[in-house]
Amino acid sequence: MTSDSYITFENVRFSRGRKCIFDGVNIAIPRGKITAIMGPSGTGKTTLLRLIGGQIKPDSGTVRVDGLDVARASSKSLLAMRRRLGMLFQNGALFTDLTAAENVAFPLREHSRLPEPMIQRMVTLKLQAVGLLEAAGQMPAALSGGMARRVALARALALDPELMLYDEPFTGQDPINVGVLLRLIASLNQALGLTSVLVSHDVTEALSIADHVVVINQARIVASGSPDALRAEMPGNPFLRQFLEGAPDDDQSELGQRSARTFAEALGLLPRPDKSDAAAAASRHRNVG
Numbered sequence: 001m002t003s004d005s006y007i008t009f010e011n012v013r014f015s016r017g018r019k020c021i022f023d024g025v026n027i028a029i030p031r032g033k034i035t036a037i038m039g040p041s042g043t044g045k046t047t048l049l050r051l052i053g054g055q056i057k058p059d060s061g062t063v064r065v066d067g068l069d070v071a072r073a074s075s076k077s078l079l080a081m082r083r084r085l086g087m088l089f090q091n092g093a094l095f096t097d098l099t100a101a102e103n104v105a106f107p108l109r110e111h112s113r114l115p116e117p118m119i120q121r122m123v124t125l126k127l128q129a130v131g132l133l134e135a136a137g138q139m140p141a142a143l144s145g146g147m148a149r150r151v152a153l154a155r156a157l158a159l160d161p162e163l164m165l166y167d168e169p170f171t172g173q174d175p176i177n178v179g180v181l182l183r184l185i186a187s188l189n190q191a192l193g194l195t196s197v198l199v200s201h202d203v204t205e206a207l208s209i210a211d212h213v214v215v216i217n218q219a220r221i222v223a224s225g226s227p228d229a230l231r232a233e234m235p236g237n238p239f240l241r242q243f244l245e246g247a248p249d250d251d252q253s254e255l256g257q258r259s260a261r262t263f264a265e266a267l268g269l270l271p272r273p274d275k276s277d278a279a280a281a282a283s284r285h286r287n288v289g
């Protein structure tokens, strides 16, 4: 681990029943950057986020978040770590009986003792950060899907996290909303000095903002580095090449095939489909739904 790593996985093993999800993986997630986690469906990307959050523990090995050994930390240290962590998951629905502003205020009321005027100020700042101040008084039912996702992002930022975990944040969104979310994720990471970990099937989109990429396949890390470094590594890396050339042996699903294809497209290894990027992305979103 270097001091530039915010999160490290050191020889982490994790199984579900008889299925080995991680077979001694080492990962370094750089501080202050956006790291995209890629891999075919079912390879353990969400599991990786749950190991980071400490919801599950490795069978062996160590997961460190800013130096904290997550599995062996006291519950007090774990709680403190989680308060520095924001999460935006595809199912992170808003509370339907609270306005947008009340949704953003919720974690502040739950986890801080700030006086009400300060909470209102924080809510205003967070809604401004996602460009939705005008929606403060709206109920979730009155928001578009894209607006609701941005309010959920504002809520995830409420406690000023250092680390943001995004699990499929673009699912169900149209290309314009995906573009807005991408720009927000990138600009917030930069402006707030965050470290972001992004799990997404939208490979082209995720790679457009990723500084660092980790590719998982069959319980191992098959490649990691910048998109440029992966491109350079591809010819000498049979695992990566297999992933790029087609779905792995045990994943013949349409999703697995698509992950491999879009990854190769994103690295410029395959010609892009003869459509505009937006139309291609729209077609992928429909498929994911």
Ligand SMILES: Nc1ncnc2c1ncn2[C@@H]1O[C@H](COP(=O)(O)OP(=O)(O)OP(=O)(O)O)[C@@H](O)[C@H]1O
Pocket (backbone or CB within 6 Å): 016, 019, 021, 039, 040, 041, 042, 043, 044, 045, 046, 047, 048
């Ligand atoms: N609670 C659980 N109990 C048993 N097996 C589980 C559980 N959660 C996940 N798994 C299994 O662990 C493996 C990894 O799941 P995970 O959700 O991390 O994959 P993923 O890469 O995020 O998949 P996707 O891209 O489809 O979202 C899968 O085989 C899944 O079936």
